[in-house]
Amino acid sequence: MSIQRLGYMGFEVADVPAWRSFMTGKLGAMESSSSETEAKFRLDSRAWRLSVSKGHTDDYLFAGYEVDSEKGLQAVKESLEARGVAVKVEGPELTAKRGVLGLISCADPFGNRVEVYYGGTELFEQPFASPAGVSGFQTGDQGIGHYVLNVEDVDAALAFYTGALGFQLADIIDWKINEDLKVTVYFLYCNGRHHTFAFGKLPVPKKLHHFMLQAKEMDDVGLAYDKFDADRSIVMTLGRHTNDHMVSFYGATPSGFAVEYGWGARDVSAGWSVVRYDRISIWGHKFQAPA
Ligand SMILES: [Fe+2]
Known part of the structure; x- marks a missing residue:
């Protein structure tokens, strides 16, 4: 069993307000939440797909790969561990923040954070509407x-x-x-x-x-x-x-x-x-x- 799709991504950015107007005005993403230190954006019916967190690197922060079930998550965990990769089972705080049911994390050979999860949050009751009038995204x-x-x-x-x-x-x-x-x-x-x-x-x-x-x-x-x-x-x-x-x-x-x-x-x-x-x-x- 392998990961099935890219479900979300996070970037560390120096200028959160600039990213808020960039994401909504230029890319047409829909803001779902924001604070001084983080903003999240929707591209479809999911609660969020992209996030920016305040920091100095202006670079990749994490990628979140989705699997369809808890069983799938366990299989990816075992695959990583079988190859000697240290896997952390994330606790309730981060799973709640990501809005998922189960979450593991690890680092690739270069120290890049990779997350794998199942059970993302759907918001069908709040339909996606692009603030820039984008017809939609292929997800x-x-x-x-x-x-x-x-x-x-x-x-x-x-x-x-x-x-x-x-x-x-x-x-x-x-x-x-x-x-x-x-x-x-x-x-x-x-x-x-x-x-x-x-x-x-x-x-x-x-x-x-x-x-x-x-x-x-x-x-x-x-x-x-x-x-x-x-x-x-x-x-x-x-x-x-x-x-x-x-x-x-x-x-x-x-x-x-x-x-x-x-x-x-x-x-x-x-x-x-x-x-x-x-x-x-x-x-x-x-x-x-x-x-
Ligand atoms: Fe490309």
């Missing part, structure tokens, strides 16, 4: 999206995420960032979403390269693009990726790492065959220096 069985981490050791990352957590490799891209720099990025899936987690030894100062949200309509992407373009915070222009066929752009967040905002990805299905690519995009995705 459900595919989870909330994907994220890409900068790691020191790709072999250790592959061993942990495929071995202990049960991801499968979808493909790799030998990404020629410029004439002198080529980086191999590994794309992993745990459900129909082409990749939920990807990693590489990336030339960025942070652990988190970007996170991705998938909108339901292409117009959601276009309308968001105009907002990022208006304050010159586009990082990569509109383009379509070679591997997941996502049409997306990349924008700057208030913390320096990027957000990918996309639509129209293809899914992995039974019989998926691992391949490699020489380019990240079929067209577009040109770097642009933010203002």
Whole structure:
């Protein structure tokens, strides 16, 4: 039994108020709670999907992977422990804070916090309504999206995420960032979403390269693009990726790492065959220096 989908994510951010207006105004997420030190946001019927906590790193804080039952959680715990990973069973305080029935946590080989849970909170009685008019986000069985981490050791990352957590490799891209720099990025899936987690030894100062949200309509992407373009915070222009066929752009967040905002990805299905690519995009995705 492996993890089934990305259910939530947390970032540590220096400027919580800036993130509140960024999440709601630019990305179209719905704020569910906020204080001076933390804010949570909805993307669908769940009580929350993204959180920002005040701190100095402006980086990845945790990823929360969902399983469907207590039995599934126990199986992931045993899989981690069988590979020598120290697992903490979280108590009532954190499970209540996350709004879940059962929660374990561990660290990946680089000290990045990984949480696994079952029993998230549904709020069907308070329908999701995007404050920016976004038609909705592709979540459900595919989870909330994907994220890409900068790691020191790709072999250790592959061993942990495929071995202990049960991801499968979808493909790799030998990404020629410029004439002198080529980086191999590994794309992993745990459900129909082409990749939920990807990693590489990336030339960025942070652990988190970007996170991705998938909108339901292409117009959601276009309308968001105009907002990022208006304050010159586009990082990569509109383009379509070679591997997941996502049409997306990349924008700057208030913390320096990027957000990918996309639509129209293809899914992995039974019989998926691992391949490699020489380019990240079929067209577009040109770097642009933010203002
Ligand atoms: Fe991405």
